[in-house]
Amino acid sequence: xxxxHALALALALVPAGRREDEPQRRWTIYADExxxxxxRTLANGMVFVNNGKISLVSTGREESPERELLKVRAVTAxxxxxxxxxxxELQSVEQxxxxxxxxxxxxxxxxxxxxxxxQVRSGVTTVLANPLDLDVVGGLxxxxxxxxxxxxxxxxxxxxxxxxxxxxxxxSYGNHPAFGRPTDFFSRRPTTRMGVEWEWRKAFYDAAAxxxxxxxxxxxxxxxxxxxxxxxxxxxxxxxxxDIRTAVFLKEEVERELGGHPRVLLxxxxxxxxxxxxxxxxxxxxxxPPFPSNGRTGEGSxxxxxxxRMLHDRGVPIALSSHGSANPEDRLPLxxxxxxxxxxxxxxxxxxxxxxxxxxxxxxxxxxxxxxxxDADLVxxxxxxxxxxxxxxxxxxxxxxxxxxxxxxx
Amino acid sequence: xxxxxxxxxxxxxxxxxxLAAAPDAFAGGRIAIKAGRIITQAGPDILNGVIVIxxxxxxxxxxxxxxxxDAELLDHPDLVAFPGYVEANNSRGxxxxxxxxxxxxxxxxxxxxDPISSYFEDSLRSGVLTINxxxxxxxxxxxxxxxGAQGMVVKxxxxxxxxxxxxxxxxxxxxxxxxxxxxxxxxxxxVRKAFTDLxxxxxxLVQDKKDGKDTARREALYxxxxxxxxxxxxxRAMEGNATWKVKGLEAIPRGEIDDKQEPLLxxxxxxxxxxxxxxxxxxxxxxLEIARDNGFLAGTTxxxxxxxxxxxxxxxxxxxxxxxxxxxxxxxRDPVTGKEKETFVPGVFKKKNVxxxxxxxxxxxxxxxxxxxxxxxxxxxRKDALDAVTRTPADILHxxxxxxxLEPGKDGNVLLLSGDPLSVSTTVQxxxxxxxxxxxxxxxxxxxHLLEGVEQPNxxxxxxxxxxxxxxxxxxxxxxxxKKKNDAGEKKPEKEGGGQDREDP
Numbered sequence: 001x002x003x004x005h006a007l008a009l010a011l012a013l014v015p016a017g018r019r020e021d022e023p024q025r026r027w028t029i030y031a032d033e034x035x036x037x038x039x040r041t042l043a044n045g046m047v048f049v050n051n052g053k054i055s056l057v058s059t060g061r062e063e064s065p066e067r068e069l070l071k072v073r074a075v076t077a078x079x080x081x082x083x084x085x086x087x088x089e090l091q092s093v094e095q096x097x098x099x100x101x102x103x104x105x106x107x108x109x110x111x112x113x114x115x116x117x118x119q120v121r122s123g124v125t126t127v128l129a130n131p132l133d134l135d136v137v138g139g140l141x142x143x144x145x146x147x148x149x150x151x152x153x154x155x156x157x158x159x160x161x162x163x164x165x166x167x168x169x170x171x172s173y174g175n176h177p178a179f180g181r182p183t184d185f186f187s188r189r190p191t192t193r194m195g196v197e198w199e200w201r202k203a204f205y206d207a208a209a210x211x212x213x214x215x216x217x218x219x220x221x222x223x224x225x226x227x228x229x230x231x232x233x234x235x236x237x238x239x240x241x242x243d244i245r246t247a248v249f250l251k252e253e254v255e256r257e258l259g260g261h262p263r264v265l266l267x268x269x270x271x272x273x274x275x276x277x278x279x280x281x282x283x284x285x286x287x288x289p290p291f292p293s294n295g296r297t298g299e300g301s302x303x304x305x306x307x308x309r310m311l312h313d314r315g316v317p318i319a320l321s322s323h324g325s326a327n328p329e330d331r332l333p334l335x336x337x338x339x340x341x342x343x344x345x346x347x348x349x350x351x352x353x354x355x356x357x358x359x360x361x362x363x364x365x366x367x368x369x370x371x372x373x374x375d376a377d378l379v380x381x382x383x384x385x386x387x388x389x390x391x392x393x394x395x396x397x398x399x400x401x402x403x404x405x406x407x408x409x410x
Numbered sequence: 411x412x413x414x415x416x417x418x419x420x421x422x423x424x425x426x427x428x429l430a431a432a433p434d435a436f437a438g439g440r441i442a443i444k445a446g447r448i449i450t451q452a453g454p455d456i457l458n459g460v461i462v463i464x465x466x467x468x469x470x471x472x473x474x475x476x477x478x479x480d481a482e483l484l485d486h487p488d489l490v491a492f493p494g495y496v497e498a499n500n501s502r503g504x505x506x507x508x509x510x511x512x513x514x515x516x517x518x519x520x521x522x523x524d525p526i527s528s529y530f531e532d533s534l535r536s537g538v539l540t541i542n543x544x545x546x547x548x549x550x551x552x553x554x555x556x557x558g559a560q561g562m563v564v565k566x567x568x569x570x571x572x573x574x575x576x577x578x579x580x581x582x583x584x585x586x587x588x589x590x591x592x593x594x595x596x597x598x599x600x601v602r603k604a605f606t607d608l609x610x611x612x613x614x615l616v617q618d619k620k621d622g623k624d625t626a627r628r629e630a631l632y633x634x635x636x637x638x639x640x641x642x643x644x645x646r647a648m649e650g651n652a653t654w655k656v657k658g659l660e661a662i663p664r665g666e667i668d669d670k671q672e673p674l675l676x677x678x679x680x681x682x683x684x685x686x687x688x689x690x691x692x693x694x695x696x697x698l699e700i701a702r703d704n705g706f707l708a709g710t711t712x713x714x715x716x717x718x719x720x721x722x723x724x725x726x727x728x729x730x731x732x733x734x735x736x737x738x739x740x741x742x743r744d745p746v747t748g749k750e751k752e753t754f755v756p757g758v759f760k761k762k763n764v765x766x767x768x769x770x771x772x773x774x775x776x777x778x779x780x781x782x783x784x785x786x787x788x789x790x791x792r793k794d795a796l797d798a799v800t801r802t803p804a805d806i807l808h809x810x811x812x813x814x815x816l817e818p819g820k821d822g823n824v825l826l827l828s829g830d831p832l833s834v835s836t837t838v839q840x841x842x843x844x845x846x847x848x849x850x851x852x853x854x855x856x857x858x859h860l861l862e863g864v865e866q867p868n869x870x871x872x873x874x875x876x877x878x879x880x881x882x883x884x885x886x887x888x889x890x891x892x893k894k895k896n897d898a899g900e901k902k903p904e905k906e907g908g909g910q911d912r913e914d915p
Contacts, residue, residue, distance in 0.1 A: 114743070114750060121752075273863055295860050304863030328739075337834040342861065388783035389832045 025052050025399035028067040029378065031075040035385060037354040037369040039347065047075060049376040052399035057370055072394060072405055076350060076385050077370050078125025078377025081332050082287045082357035083235075083267050085324030086115045086129050093134045098171065098190065099203045101163055101220030101227075103139030105131045111150045119146040120402045122331040123392045125377035126157060126358070126367045130267075130324065133166035133237045134173070136190070136199040140164065140223070141235060143361045145377070147397040157363050162265065163227045166237035167246050168299050171196050197246055204228060204250075208258040228260035233362070235265040235287070239299040241274045248282045265360055268323055270303035276314040285317040285360045290330035291338035298323075305342035312348050319357035320349075336386040349386060380405050440464045441845050442477035443484045443824055445491035449831065451800050451815035461491060463822035463845040471816050484826070484847065489839055492831050493816050494539025494823040495778040498767040498803035499685055499713050499733045501549030503529040503564075508553050509545070512589065513604045515582050515673035517559035519543050520571050530566035530574075534849050535857060536777035537825040537838040538770065539565055540576060540804070540813045545583045547687050548715055548735065548771065553590040556600045558583035560673060560682070563807055565823075567848050580807060581711075582677055586697040587689035598696050605704045608674045609654055615667070616658040626666040637665045650679040652705030683709040683808065685733075694721035698728050711806050713769075717742065719758045726762040731806050734759070736771035738784050754788045756798070767803040783832040796831070 027049040034045040034057065048056035048067065063069060092108040094100040109129055119127060125146055131138035143158040165171075172195055174186045190196050207224035210217035226232040238247045247266060254260040264282075266272065268289040272279060279286060288308060289297055297303050304310075311318045320335040336349040344352070358368030366375050379385070380394030382405075394405035441463045448459040450471055458474040462481060477483055501507070504522035523543055533541060544561035546552025563577040588597040615626055630637060637643065642665025648656050667675060676682045684706050686697040694712070701707040707728060712718070715735040725732060740753045759766045768781040778799040785795035804814030812821045822845035829836040841849035851857060858864050 114748065117750060295863075302863065304859075305861045306863075328737075328741075340835050341837075382789075383787065387787075387832075387834050388780050389786040391787035 072380040074381040080357040083321035084127040101223040106142040123379040137165035162235040167243035239301040270301040273307040289323040308339035309343035440481035442481040448491040466844040489826040496540040496803035501546040512556040533566040581683040586693035612656040650705040690716040691720035731765040
């Protein structure tokens with residue numbers, strides 16, 4: 001419900017050269033505090049947005065008739081969730097092979113899904129969309145904006161951003177051996193944790209061998225080769241210590257035996273707090289799943305509340321995530337609050353939902369901070385960010401106001 | 411008996427982080443709590459104040475003066491004192507509370523409450539010190555009810571109901587939402603019928619008395635009721651504002667009224683509050699109709715869920731307070747456009763001047779502070795948000811003179827918080843309950859485990875810890891020690907094993 005006078009004002013302010021049906025993409029935002037995610041906080045600052053990019057970040061006040069004015073308490077960069085699922089269901093799992101590196105999740109995404117709007121309302125402007133972890137290697141994840149033109153291509157920030165797979169019991173969960181005629185989706189291998197790891201190892205060794213022996217190549221082995229060379233980040237779901245070890249040992253094995261130097265992200269690494277030295281030694285990044293109230297979370301793992309602070313203190317790169325959960329309590333801004341409850345300082349919690357995941361996904365040149373030249377993805381707050389006593393009152397994606405703080409006034 | 415006590419004691423020390431000093435140590439004595447800031451919820455905050463509690467009640471709250479020389483001193487200039495949170499309606503902390511009988515007001519949650527339920531432990535560590543335990547719904551999986559058991563207000567500390575009780579017979583739960591297996595229409599009929607049955611029963615009682623039959627008296631004696639007790643001996647004309655009246659009830663000694671009907675008569679006479687659950691706006695008219703027709707609207711609180719906020723006008727007109735479900739932002743999807751619309755529920759009631767209390771059903775948020783903080787984020791005044799988790803629920807429970815604020819004369823319940831009650835990083839450091847220090851976060855092994863993953867040797871109850879106790883008989887102790895040895899992993903030869911393994915010749 002935009003008040004009439006605001007509409008009139010908006011029309012009056014349409015700059016020459018912009019069609020009326022084009023969204024407004026020029027703004028001046030005044031904020032009591034601008035949290036830039038670069039370690040700097042500007043008090044009484046302002047942000048200029050021009051044509052979808054941030055054109056000025058500074059202290060002070062300066063009005064311009066060309067830009068509409070928004071006034072809020074606090075501004076942060078748009079949040080980045082390094083592990084979400086949009087419309088991921090059994091139909092979006094490739095069944096022909098456990099190792100399907102060349103399957104693109106982007107092809108299964110629906111730009112009209114209501115999920116996008118939910119992400120935007122919770123301040124998330126950039127996501128890594130992942131496949132379900134029912135295959136060992138499920139395919140290629142895509143980094144994209146949560147709003148914008150209604151096509152996946154136009155929203156994509158980085159296509160083929162990660163090669164996504166899983167350790168643990170999930171890829172084999174429910175599988176049973178395909179004796180005789182397969183009866184359903186689950187009539188397949190692997191049926192054990194060992195089997196899952198074997199599939200991973202085979203994928204790497206076959207890909208490496210295919211350099212000399214083209215017979216060993218398989219669909220998508222070129223992508224696995226790229227991953228081995230460190231061109232393509234591998235995101236591996238590993239909840240428990242057991243699976244974290246498996247993933248890290250496998251990484252070190254392919255470094256040693258195949259001369260690879262893969263870049264690995266551990267997703268949903270709830271038990272990463274147990275052996276931080278392993279993660280430091282092996283230089284892997286960690287994406288944390290939502291904080292559970294009683295500590296118990298996926299695959300029987302235990303997630304201590306101080307895991308974010310602890311990993312941060314040890315120098316392990318961390319990102320918080322909703323892990324694709326549909327539960328409103330698992331949304332990303334709340335996770336930053338829970339991390340703070342577990343002892344993480346505000347600045348690091350902010351980084352863990354903005355620039356840190358952006359770096360992990362290789363999109364830090366476009367999103368993750370409030371800096372001149374970056375995409376104008378901004379979250380506007382009515383109080384200190386991540387406190388339950390504050391709320392997201394405005395969201396801009398590429399300079400387009402998706403949630404309007406002027407409609408939220410109470 | 412002794413063995414039961416022995417078994418329970420270690421459980422308690424884990425479960426509720428009982429301090430070395432038993433609760434009785436302070437009872438009857440004085441305790442003075444100094445805090446950097448006291449949020450009294452009854453006027454402006456006091457900086458560097460002191461709260462003196464004597465015999466379990468607050469004696470004084472004021473700026474830091476000399477604490478009484480004979481008082482136990484809790485000196486925490488870095489902490490914030492706050493009254494305990496009050497939970498106006500809750501259906502957890504009970505063991506197997508689901509009742510198949512539709513109309514069961516003769517039951518009492520006293521018999522279902524499980525004092526060592528982890529719910530009470532969680533409540534204590536998050537500072538919820540006064541809890542109205544009511545029969546479900548809206549407890550998840552409760553199956554619902556038509557008219558539920560009588561609830562009671564408890565504190566989350568103690569091993570027996572007697573130690574926990576704050577107020578017995580605190581209310582009767584009625585559900586305007588369909589119980590599992592019922593349609594909305596059958597539910598409505600079942601609720602109405604319960605009161606029709608009461609009226610018909612009472613009328614028959616009066617008629618029987620006129621006819622000279624003494625079946626009711628004989629039944630009462632058969633059920634073992636003491637009809638010579640003063641309150642049982644006398645008859646009394648029917649009171650209350652119900653649209654129906656049973657004439658001649660004064661001729662019936664109250665003790666002769668069947669236990670199964672008597673709680674409903676107390677409800678109709680306005681002697682026990684009603685908590686009526688509404689799952690949706692569609693249930694609200696039924697809830698108000700039942701309360702109006704049977705004369706207990708003044709003692710009614712609505713427990714709301716779903717889109718019940720859409721009936722806010724009806725609720726405001728009826729003038730009843732409400733307890734809001736854990737989802738404060740109601741999301742609905744437009745069936746035509748497919749767009750989602752969010753409504754901030756407390757805001758709706760605030761606008762209509764309906765008093766609301768918050769509820770902490772939400773497992774992730776755990777507690778009432780979070781619900782209050784969400785209210786502040788959505789533009790509710792901080793004072794009103796804090797009231798919704800302290801004073802308002804206290805008033806709803808008719809305990810406004812005992813809990814909900816830090817004022818002289820009220821119960822000695824004080825939280826010592828690490829910071830502002832609504833901040834995400836604030837935690838409950840100490841809990842003083844009825845003048846006794848009952849919780850110390852630094853001693854809370856489960857919190858340590860949750861926070862740092864550090865496994866304490868006694869994180870989980872391990873059965874019997876043997877302490878030197880002259881009253882233990884030999885046999886018990888022997889058995890305990892054997893169990894302990896087994897727990898420690900010491901292998902004992904198996905007596906029932908096969909011939910080869912047998913050691914005895």
